[in-house]
Amino acid sequence: MSHSMMKTAVTTALALSVLAMMAGGASAADFYLRAEGLTKNMPDPNGGPDLPVPMWGFALDDSFEGTELEAADVPGPRLVVPPGDTTLTIHLDNNLSVPISIVIRGQTATMTPTFFTDDQGRQRVYSFTHETPAGNATQVTYTWTGLKPGTYLYHSGTHPQVQVQMGLYGGVTRDAAAGEVYSGIPYDEEVVLLYSEIDPVLHEQVDDGSYGTTGMTSTIDYSPKYFLINGEPYTASTAPIAAGNVGDRVLIRFLNAGLRTLTPTLLGAHMSVIAEDGNVYPYPRQQYSLALPAGQTKDAIVEFPASGTYPVYERRGSLTSAGGSSPGGMLRFLEVGP
Amino acid sequence: MIPRLVAHIGRLSVVVTMFFSFSVASAYAGAEIDGLTGTDFTFTAKADCVSGADGLSLFIWGFANGDGRAQYPGPTLILEEDIPVTIHLKNEISWPEPVPVSLVFPGQMDVTATGGDPGLLTREAPPDGTTVVTYTFTPTEPGTYHYHSGTRPDLQIEMGLVGAIIVRPTGFDPGSPRAYAHADSAYDHEYLFLLTEMDYNIHRLVEFGRMDEVDTTTFFPVYWFINGRNAPDTMLMAGIPWLPTQPYNCMPRMHPGEKLLMRIIGAGRDAHPFHPHGNNARIIAKDGRLLQSTPGAGADLAISDFTLASVPGQTIDAIFEWTGAALGWDIYGHAPGDDPEPNEYMPDHGKAFPVVLPGQQELTFGAAYSGSPFLGVFGDMGPGEGGLNANAGYFYMWHSHNEKEMVNNDIFPGGMMTMLIIEPPGVPIP
DSSP states (O other), X not given: OBOSXXXXXXXXXXXXXXXXXXXXXXXXXXXXXXXXXXXXXXXXTTSOSOEEEEEEEEEEESSTTSOBOSOOBSSOOOEEEOTTOOEEEEEEEEOSSSOBOOEETTSBOOOOOEEEEOTTSOEXXXXXXXXXXXXXXXXXXXXXXXXXXXXXXXXXXBSHHHHHHHTOEEEEEEOSBTTEEETTEEOSEEEEEEEEEEOHHHHHHHHHTOTTTTSOSSSTTOOOOEEEETTBOOOTTOOOEEEEETTOOEEEEEEEOSSSOBOEEESSSOEEEEEETTEEEXXXXXXXXXXXXXXXXXXXXXXXXXXXXXXXXXXXXXXXXXXXXXXXXXXXXXXXEO | OHHHHHHHHXXXXXXXXXXXXXXXXXXXXXXXXXXXXXXEEEEEEEXXXXXXXXXXXXEEEEEEETTSOEEXXXXXXXXXTTOOEEEEEEEOOOSSSOOOBOOBOTXXXXXXXXXXXXXXXXXXXXXXXXXXXXXXXOXXXXXXXXXXXXXXXXXXXXXXXXXXXXXXXXXXXXXXXXXSSSXXXXXXXXXXXXXXXXXXXXXXXXXXXXXXXXXXXXXXXXXXXXXXXXXXXGGSOTTOTTSTTOOOOOOOEEOTTOEXXXXXEEOSSSOEEEXXXXXXXXXXXXXXXXXXXXTTSOSTTOEEXXXXXXXTTOEEEEEXXXXXXXXXXXXXXXXXXXXXXXXXXXXXXXXXXXXXXXXXXXXXXXXXXXXXXXXXXXXXXXXXXXOSOXXXXXXXEEEESSGGGSSBTTBSSOBSEEEEEXXXXXXXXO
């Protein structure tokens, strides 16, 4: 069903949900996530050696500090909550050197913010909810109840202006029913396009410890140089994404984990934009492009008029690697069969 | 002697104003959007320059109609629904280095490209000046669209390779025009608002051949354009000889009670909150599709808004109306028993102007003031005052409400701004 990111994770998630159902029709989805550092290589604009960028990512385990099912990556594993589940639980294992947490905007959880006292004695919020300490020996659990169907982002709710940029984000979806993204809105195939960005300066400084000390003290000068879809910039070797066949109702889930408004644009077909942040529009909107603000998700159904290759490109020009080379950045091709 | 001379000059200025008004009005081709009609077009991509309204010269790459000069934006194509079109593209861009160029048409289906070289998004014209890439498609839906280069769009859109497409609905009647095949899209006048911006540094680096230093991720525009011009050049006539690469203007005019169709294209890289002073506008379509609940329902999902969000790459169509409703006084200065004007807002008929105007010596006049608060009425002003309001209309500033975009390289006023003129009944608007 999925031709998108994190194929392994989706399979695993489905397997877990099957296990959960075998265990007695439980209505809760459980995921064990591990956070740790990793390095992503970004292409050099002038064809030189790749730039290694230190990042923070999530990975799926089978239990707390149990078998590691995969290496950490950015974005983190897509969490697929089965349609029958209305409760989501994430057990967090934090192998990073700072406390982190997980929030999902648009889903309901009991939030317990974490505060710190600044040098003027003021109580200031540091984390939107309870933290998982660095190197935690026991699992820290995050629970969402009354899950709504749709497309959502999960990400760190701790020091988010740094931790989200560092890579602590991923997609979480729940269908209303098998093959129905929302109640009464069926689809045959799906494509996930999760957008994010990298400003390598922040990553270097966080990694070498100079961020907040001898280096920059805030993210105010954010200037992303690499523009990612599903964790990778477009390169000449990026494979097209299979998007079903002519006549299929193809669901495209757009997620923006970056910090800027983006405008994904589809060439060759109009989309029926059906939902925003997991909320179904009263009437679908027929557009070839959409505004995708930072942190937002949108869902669209496309019925491609003919077989072929359809580009989806970011119309604000996030189409380079480090501003100098092209092709690059937020571009993908959707492959539609006959 | 001196007072008489002053009075004489005053009279002369009125005469000059009237002459000016006549020449302006007769030269407007703007009520119907300027552009190319037909089914077969040839574009040539060329390097050239445009003038900022502050006089600065900005190096561009633009599309020329045939073998003409490059223009910014490229030629507006006015097409007909379901009639196939062909666009031939040649490329003469050799400065600062030969670069391939192409065309993509967001919102159009089944675009075929032949000739030239294979490119990333479509086939490209190599910069040899002779190779022709031919794009064909059939616009199957009416509406407002745009085209741009599909080759390195992060740079080539910025450099100027972008233009508007208007698709007339089947059975289009110029005497009773509609934007779409429904009465909800009927209008009296239509105007194009193709919104772009330019980062001066990028254009300068390209002009000086320092391509290696061009970094499109640090994009920081300082010029903002409507139809390729900065204010106040937006309000000059179309096709004036001293702006040879910026042939299109944006001078919207209407009479009270009429419907003005705004075709807004987010053709640059930034969103622009376009604000029509004077009234809300009703957004009836986006990306060339009526906002409708079901096919044939008309624009039943239209949105009335006072600031129109123009998203990069997106188009919106909006209907603007103005009658002076609910101002609380009669804009024509009628006495209660006078005959009404066409489309007059009758609840205010004959209502007196609510304040006593200060004396002339206590006022500073704007160049667009007629000397009177009443529509179509000129009043006395000091010598040399006024002069830009040819018909005693009402002027409303229409502009990006991102206020920093109303400048030309940091100098106000300018940028993404023009004026709407509410003209008195009877003033001809082409």
